[in-house]
Amino acid sequence: MSNTKNVRAAFELASEQYQAQGVDVSAALQKLSRVAISVHCWQGDDVAGFEGEAGTLGNGLAVTGNYPGRARTADELRSDLEVAYSLIPGKHRLNLHALYGEFDGPVDRDEIGVEHFRGWMDWSREQQVDLDFNPSYFSHPKASDGFTLAHSDAGIRQFWIDHGIACRKIAAAMGAAQGNACVNNFWVPDGYKDTPASRKAPRERLASSLDEIFAEDLPRSQTLDAVECKLFGIGSESYVVGSHEFYMGYAISRNKVLCLDAGHFHPTEVISDKISSALMYVPELLLHVSRGVRWDSDHVVTYSDELQAIMQEIIRGDYLDRVHLGLDFFDASINRVAAWAIGTRNALKALLAALLEPTEQLQQLERDGDLTARLALMEEQKTMPLGAVWNHYCESTGVPVGAEWLEKVRQYESSVTSKRCDESVVS
Structure with missing residues (x-):
């Protein structure tokens, strides 16, 4: 099971890293929720x-x-x-x-x-x-x-x-x-x-x-x-x-x-x-x-x-x-x-x-012709702590964090879907 305290701590650290790039994590999550x-x-x-x-x-x-x-x-x-x-x-x-x-x-x-x-x-x-x-x-x-x-x-x-x-x-x-x-x-x-x-x-x-x-x-x-x-x-x-x-x-x-x-x-x-x-x-x-x-x-x-x-x-x-x-x-x-x-x-x-991309910053660099910085920042994005933000979003919306959802699927399979015969239909 996820540790809420650890998920929260990781999220706060991740938010600071994104904020340093000018990204508002809370605003991104609000958009995602819609x-x-x-x-x-x-x-x-x-x-x-x-x-x-x-x-x-x-x-x-x-x-x-x-x-x-x-x-x-x-x-x-x-x-x-x-x-x-x-x-x-x-x-x-x-x-x-x-x-x-x-x-x-x-x-x-x-x-x-x-x-x-x-x-x-x-x-x-x-x-x-x-x-x-x-x-x-x-x-x-x-x-x-x-x-x-x-x-x-x-x-x-x-x-x-x-x-x-x-x-x-x-x-x-x-x-x-x-x-x-x-x-x-x-x-x-x-x-x-x-x-x-x-x-x-x-x-x-x-x-x-x-x-x-x-x-x-x-x-x-x-x-x-x-x-x-x-x-x-x-x-x-x-x-x-x-x-x-x-x-x-x-x-x-x-x-x-x-x-x-x-x-x-x-x-x-x-x-x-x-x-x-x-x-x-x-x-x-x-x-x-x-x-x-x-x-x-x-x-x-x-x-x-x-x-x-x-x-x-x-x-x-x-x-x-x-x-x-x-x-x-x-x-x-x-x-x-x-x-x-x-x-x-x-x-x-x-x-x-x-x-969670610094979209405006990337596009401004492009307008300025600074294609070196554009590529550098795009590459840095690939190792940003997306997982910490994702785990926080899952936990805050009441769904399993990480691979925890798989255990719920297995339980449902054991109690429900495994009991279905291939072709017969329940009347």
């Missing part, structure tokens, strides 16, 4: 959802591993999430996919409604966890050939248009109920495994379908429409209709939120470098903080150079009020609650490190 990360529901059940026999995972998605104890019902998933939130400092959001509705019987994607998410909305109010949303353009028979909104069949295309329209209404109801906008993110996996004969026609169909979905002007105070780009996926290695250039243009011309996923670009490409450019032209960004390993594999977020760079760009550009932070990874090879805790705590830790 940041709500949208935690993704699909880590808890391997992107299975609650539609029954609607389909199997596919269309550019794959989850590997068979760690026991995945959530099989909405109640199990909510229980797991509550444990995860108890291990993460601050108040955070939940990102739901449409296939996580609670359905009494067969309900197809074009027929879903607010009533199927009342349980989530009630839970949201009780737990004070605001909701974000996503249409689900995968794991469905009408997506089996890899195309949905860009499909050449007008009937299939209309089915997915109706799904998108229904999801916007659900997201708006969620936003109205919680008193702040529900970010509704559209990721469409359409594309070809091999070289297409026409890159133009599917993109024209996708743009037309999206225009039809977004035709109704819903209040931005209730829901924000986001569109998410991708370089390639499983089964769409040669061509993805919704590329970065497609959605950048679409977001600019239609005044939409642009979603950048850290794993959706070439391995040598990073989203940290795109943030300041994109925000010159789009109103807001949604960032899916993930970790690609050789391909878009959505690994658990670690405290990597790119994660730090993403958070630095947000703070250095003063973008906190224009960027929505969400997570997007799924790993079934480790304890799923632990995956949430590791990824979210790392994202917050990297954001704290960025808030």
Whole structure:
């Protein structure tokens, strides 16, 4: 267990070191406490959802591993999430996919409604966890050939248009109920495994379908429409209709939120470098903080150079009020609650490190042309006592310090998740 006295003493020493650089630690912690990360529901059940026999995972998605104890019902998933939130400092959001509705019987994607998410909305109010949303353009028979909104069949295309329209209404109801906008993110996996004969026609169909979905002007105070780009996926290695250039243009011309996923670009490409450019032209960004390993594999977020760079760009550009932070990874090879805790705590830790930079001093040195001092101070930041400030923040918000959270996960696994059978559902 942490020693409160030692944590406090280390924090006071760290504060003095940061203060010597002109950094107000208390102000940084206040800013951090106001940041709500949208935690993704699909880590808890391997992107299975609650539609029954609607389909199997596919269309550019794959989850590997068979760690026991995945959530099989909405109640199990909510229980797991509550444990995860108890291990993460601050108040955070939940990102739901449409296939996580609670359905009494067969309900197809074009027929879903607010009533199927009342349980989530009630839970949201009780737990004070605001909701974000996503249409689900995968794991469905009408997506089996890899195309949905860009499909050449007008009937299939209309089915997915109706799904998108229904999801916007659900997201708006969620936003109205919680008193702040529900970010509704559209990721469409359409594309070809091999070289297409026409890159133009599917993109024209996708743009037309999206225009039809977004035709109704819903209040931005209730829901924000986001569109998410991708370089390639499983089964769409040669061509993805919704590329970065497609959605950048679409977001600019239609005044939409642009979603950048850290794993959706070439391995040598990073989203940290795109943030300041994109925000010159789009109103807001949604960032899916993930970790690609050789391909878009959505690994658990670690405290990597790119994660730090993403958070630095947000703070250095003063973008906190224009960027929505969400997570997007799924790993079934480790304890799923632990995956949430590791990824979210790392994202917050990297954001704290960025808030503890002497940003104005660094930027003034740059304006003055003193690039030597700029580099020197940036390098000194790497050995500043971030951990002491982080431990204090965790303790002051009532969550475990250091790796103490892992013991709580183990206790929960022993008493709850280890007793779940792989496929059977508790009635």
